[in-house]
Every structure is written in structure tokens, then in C-alpha cells.
Amino acid sequence: MSELKPRKDLLDIESLSLEEIEYIFENAAPFKQLFQRSVKKVPTLRGKTVLNLFYEPSTRTSSSFEVAASRMSADVTNFTVSSSSVVKGESLLDTIETLQAMRSDYIVIRHQAAGVPGIVAKHTNASVLNAGDGYHAHPTQALLDSMTFREVYPDYQGRKVVIVGDILHSRVARSTSMLFNKLGIEVGVLGPGSLVPEGRHDFMKRFHSWEDVFDWGPDAVYLLRVQLERQEGQFFPSIAEYHKMYGMHSERVARMRQLGAYLMHPGPVNRGVEITDEAMGYEKSLISTQVENGIAVRMAVLHWLKPETDKD
Numbered sequence: 001m002s003e004l005k006p007r008k009d010l011l012d013i014e015s016l017s018l019e020e021i022e023y024i025f026e027n028a029a030p031f032k033q034l035f036q037r038s039v040k041k042v043p044t045l046r047g048k049t050v051l052n053l054f055y056e057p058s059t060r061t062s063s064s065f066e067v068a069a070s071r072m073s074a075d076v077t078n079f080t081v082s083s084s085s086v087v088k089g090e091s092l093l094d095t096i097e098t099l100q101a102m103r104s105d106y107i108v109i110r111h112q113a114a115g116v117p118g119i120v121a122k123h124t125n126a127s128v129l130n131a132g133d134g135y136h137a138h139p140t141q142a143l144l145d146s147m148t149f150r151e152v153y154p155d156y157q158g159r160k161v162v163i164v165g166d167i168l169h170s171r172v173a174r175s176t177s178m179l180f181n182k183l184g185i186e187v188g189v190l191g192p193g194s195l196v197p198e199g200r201h202d203f204m205k206r207f208h209s210w211e212d213v214f215d216w217g218p219d220a221v222y223l224l225r226v227q228l229e230r231q232e233g234q235f236f237p238s239i240a241e242y243h244k245m246y247g248m249h250s251e252r253v254a255r256m257r258q259l260g261a262y263l264m265h266p267g268p269v270n271r272g273v274e275i276t277d278e279a280m281g282y283e284k285s286l287i288s289t290q291v292e293n294g295i296a297v298r299m300a301v302l303h304w305l306k307p308e309t310d311k312d
């Protein structure tokens, strides 16, 4: 593996240079090859500790970080907020001080408020990895999405992806669209006017119907979950209406098949809302590959970051 100056934390996509992004992909590939072996472990992080700190629910990201750290021989602790002193009113900074005293080397944090991973990073010597903060960022999701797209399209520059759904509340849309744009991949968006913020990113092409999307000819369709838990108020008339206007079903899958377009989704999937059971079986779905690449990318990021707890 080649070398690049390490950083302490990974908080967002904006601050990553192209060189750093390429470095992560370059290192993720050999980690992925490791998954084919009967012994999937390397000693890279032996003696290091990784703390998984999730203030919001997660299946993929928390388990993916846990698997990634375990495959690198680190010791992993999962800090469950619902059974911690946080529910007794402990402040974030007091929690951080307690965690700092435990001398973890890496803290993986997901929080409902944007900016919390950055605050934690300032108050600890551990490397902090943002596993999703509010509407702000989900950098490792963007990295695994881009790795997956580049695997199927080695000639990825100038290719097109349309992101469909709840752009407004989605940290995934924010980070993934930004990384696609940095890599020279064109990004379009489709969704209800109430869920597609105007002018967030000038580089995103706005669509108002699937017809327009298919005329554009995307190389991949990236569906988002409708984040009902983040919506205060009614952003569209009903789930049935949403599905009819923006959901993926067999007729739209047939159009994707004609185009040869791939299907992506960060998970968790809401079947019957943004996608039908039938459409989930589309042969060009990359959803499982995204999950697999998530482990490889997170291993590459853990390999690259350097906590200030390191003395050498």
C-alpha cells in the first residue's frame, strides 16, 4: 500500500483532497480482496481500541465499522446510548471526558445534531470518524458509494447518477453528491419540490419527472429513504402518492434495464415506499455490493487515520 500523510479525523467530504480520496480507494481494494480468504483478519490495529458511539439507530454503519475494526484486530466496544448515562442527563462533554479517560484510539460517532463529531474531535486525542451527523455529513457512506460506482464503471468520469427522494433531510445525499461531483460524475436529483432544496449545490441537475430522468440517461439511479423521523410537517400528500410519483417499480425498472442503469440505495430500504419488492430483485442492483464495500472503505479509513494517542 502506498503512503500518504495521515490525518487525525474524518468528519466530512469537503475537507478531503482528491489525493486523499484516491488513497482511500487504493487501500480499500486490497482490504476487499481479503474478504475472499478463509482468514479475513490482518494485524494492522492490534492493541488499538475502537469505540462505536451511536446516538441514533444504525444497522449497516455500526456493524460495518465493528466488522472493519475486528478484521484489523482492534478491540471494539459498542456504547449503547439507550442504556448509558446519557439517558440520565449526562452532557455530551462529560461523556467525552469519560471516553477520553478510557483512552480509546478511535471513536466512531453518529449523532442527531450536525457538528457533534467535530466537537468530539476537538476534545479528544482519539481519531474521530463521523458515522452520520444530522443533515450534515456521512463521509464513509459517500466513499463506499463512490467505490461501488467506480467498480462497475472504471471510466466513471462524465457518467451520470440521479439521486431520487428526500434530498432535504439526507446527509447521504449531501455527502455522496459532493463526492460524485469531486470525481467528475454528473449528479441529477428528482423528488417532491418540498424535499429538494433549491440552490443547495449548483452542480446538481434538477428533474421533475422520471420521463426527464430517463431521457437524460443516468448510468445509476440512487434511491433515498423517505426520512419520516426527520420530517416535521407534511412534505407530500401520502405515501401512496409518493410511491406513484417517485418510487421504483417494475415499469421503471424496465426503463432502467433498457438504459443498462444500475440501482443503488444506502439502506435501510422502505419497501413499498421508495421501492417495491419486485424492483429490489433487479439484476443490476448494487445494494449488497455497497454493504460489502462499506467494510473495505472503513478498513482503509481506519488504516489511514492517526490518533494522537499514537506515540510512534
Ligand code: CP
Binding pocket: 057, 058, 059, 060, 061, 062, 132, 141, 266, 267, 268
Ligand atoms: N446507510 C446507513 O447509514 O444505514 P444505517 O442507518 O443502517 O447505518
